[in-house]
Amino acid sequence: MKKGNTIFFANKPKVRSYAAICGSKEREGVAGRYADVALADDMYGESTYEKAECKMLSNAVSLAVEKGGLTDGEVDALLSGDLLTQIISASFAARDFQFPYLGLYSACSTMSEGMLLAAALVDGGYAKNCVAATGSHFASAERQYRYPLELGCTRPPQSQWTVTGAGACVVSSQSGAVRIVNATLGRVRDWGVTDVNNMGAAMAPAAADTVIRHFKDTDAQPEDYDLIITGDLGALGSRIFKDLLWEKGYDPSRHVDCGEMIYKVVEDEFQGGSGAGCSAVMMNSYFFSKMQAGLYKRVLFAATGALLSTVSSGQGESIPCISHAVELEAGYDG
Amino acid sequence: MTAEIVAILLMYIKAFAVGGAICMTAQIIINFTSLTSGKILVYFMLAGVALTALGLYQPLVEFAGAGATVPICGFGYLLANGAIKGAEKGLFYAVSGPLTAASAGVTAAVVFSLIMALLFHSRPKRN
Amino acid sequence: MTGRNAQNCNENYLKYVSALAPPTKHFKNCLSAFAVGGLICSVGQFFRYMLGYAGLSGDELAGAVSVILIFFGCLLTGLGVYDRIGRYAGAGSIVPITGFANSVTSPAIEFRTEGYIYGTAAKMFTVAGAIIVYGVFSGVLVGIVYCLL
Incomplete structure (x- = not known):
């Protein structure tokens, strides 16, 4: 469906x-x-x-x-x-x-x-x-x-x-404590950020776009989820993401970001982790094991990606970004 | 004797101050424009060439010694100086002068880099 | 252009993002750049004196000093120390001639895995090539102008 x-x-x-x-x-x-x-x-x-x-x-x-x-x-x-x-x-x-x-x-x-x-x-x-x-x-x-x-x-x-x-x-199709309920396909969003060091700001609109479409499609509210996990927005990107959700009338308080969490200390020099490994490591270690243990029951996981290359940024292009979301559920009956 | 020591110390202070000031200027530019290191190097080298051509860099070199020659503008100074000196001898030397003057530095960079590349591996960083 | 104009290339968003940008520590950055840059120049001055006592002068002296500094720049890069200094000192370690040496050695070491010819040698001037190109070009320009004057 x-x-x-x-x-x-x-x-x-x-x-x-x-x-x-x-x-x-x-x-x-x-x-x-x-x-x-x-x-x-x-x-x-x-x-x-x-x-x-x-x-x-x-x-x-x-x-x-x-x-x-x-x-x-x-x-x-x-x-x-x-x-x-x-x-x-x-x-x-x-x-x-x-x-x-x-x-x-x-x-x-x-x-x-x-x-x-x-x-x-x-x-x-x-x-x-x-x-x-x-x-x-x-x-x-x-x-x-x-x-x-x-x-x-x-x-x-x-x-x-x-x-x-x-x-x-x-x-x-068989056993597993966590199951995938639905998934929202991402659209490529580009709000014109050209600074390759500021991935968080470039990716936040894509993440917000996907998460908000997910809420609309599933008739859910952010409060229905235990966690809304984004991939690697970092501290700055997370703040922008929260602002974008607020702006559209969604409560961002359940939002956490893998990039923000992964390092022990987010030093003031940089904004946290990024890269494909960031959300992969956090989901497949901390989040899945906590879901399996029953700490989190309903989770939305929206990893974010910046689709740039050195060629595109060298030519002065802005950074197109994407985010795909999957809704996960643990502790279901049966 | 004491006067000589004072002169040497003063020279160190001048080299420190002028060299530091050039680097600080670059840092201020980086802070406000987030230029990458490669671009900063090129711009400062070009500034050195231009100032030397206008005759403004030579006094600074005489004043601050290594404070003016060690920053990359000093490399530009070397190139432009080679050109200016060569120009006295004719067009051929004016054209070959810059690289001749800079040959020691470029050769050193190439040779030492190759040696280092043979000796050392790239190593992972953690911060 | 296709994508950017079709979507909301959002001027307000870009303004908002730049307002959120974390503050640069101007004072600390400038101070460390000044201190480290000044220190490297003082070391250069030290070698100038030492080699001056050894009997060098003029172009030979200037050349020898920069060769020594380039050697130390290359060595510290190879030992993995220079990028630490660079992280702290910013322009203080980029602008001196040692920074030039660093920009030649770092790709040479880094791309060694792609072989000595297409890796080390070909990539050696990825960063520093621009300095040589524009340096030689502007130097020649100065030479020609002085010749014609």
Whole structure:
């Protein structure tokens, strides 16, 4: 069933298992306590950052599959993507598996796009178990989008820190404590922000657009949710997001942001975490385990992505952004 | 003897003050315009070239020594100075002068960078 | 243009965003830039004196001082120290010649993983290339003008 841009899943696919790997900086925060693997070394024993990112993603996927009690043969598809050009981490990680792979690119919102597509496949009966996964690495992202790591430049105060980490979850038609009820497809929004360091401000309108459309389509109010989770708006972006919700008459008090939460201290120099790994790590560690434990019953997860490249920003284009939302439910009967 | 020491100390203070002031100017520009480091380097180098061509940088170099030659404007000063000196000898030397004057610095940067790249790996950062 | 005009390229939103921008610490930034920049120049002055005593003078002295400073800039970059200094000092470590050395060495080290030819060598001047290009160009311009005068 579909209303507006929201798909309602008739069979309510379940999140069968989940796994997350986080880097050494993330280890000190919330993610470190809940992630399956918290790395002490961001290189993960590899020679390049890209290989380390690929290995994190690959291990997160195999951990999730393992925790779900599945074998390679029982998984119908892997839906995965990352931030690097030609999504090399995801594609290269897929070499390690025997199941089919569908590559996605939705920048930092890849986790929710993966979950919604996996849920659609499972709900439609085309698949039994689908894995949604994504990850990012600070050093590889920095190298691609900004400057060499050793370049002695200052980070502007509105900038965010790309999360080193990967997360994966198995969406299944069978067992699972958390289920996916519906999903709202994102529209690309661009309100003209050109500052590549200010991702939060660029992405907030896309997040607000998707979340508000979700409320309208599902006839829900923000109070009906235990949490409204956004991906990586950061402290500044979250504030803008809250303002945008207020403006439209929605109460933003249940809103939390993965980027704001992931680091132990949001230093005043930067606004929190960003990157595909940010929401992937937080959802697949802290949030899913808390939902499983019954702390949160109804959650809206809207990861946000900035769809820019170095070429587009070099040509002076503004930053188009997207946000996909999935509604999750735990502690249901049956 | 004492006069000499005072002169040396004064020179250090002048180098510190002038060099610091140039860097602070760059920082003020960064603060207000959020220019990237590459652009700042180019603009300051061009400023050095222009000031030297107008004859304004030479007095500063004489006044502050390393305070004026160490910042990237000093690189521009070197280039422009090479050109001006070369111009006395003819058009060919005017054209080849800038790079000749800067050759030591550029060569050092290339050679040392290559050596460092052979010796060191990039390492992950945490803050 | 398609996308931007079709949607709300929202002037009010951009104004609101810039109003929210976190404050830059002008005083602290300027002070550390001044201190570190001044310090590097003083070190340069120190080498000027030392090499002056060793008998160098004129262009040779100036060249030798910048070569030494470039060496230290490259070494500190290789050791992973320069970007720490840069984070604290901002322009104080960008503008001195050591910052130029840093901008050459950092991509050289960083892109080593793509090989020594297309990585290290080809990417070496990604940041610093602009300085050489515009430096040489403006220098030649000055030379020609002085020649014609």
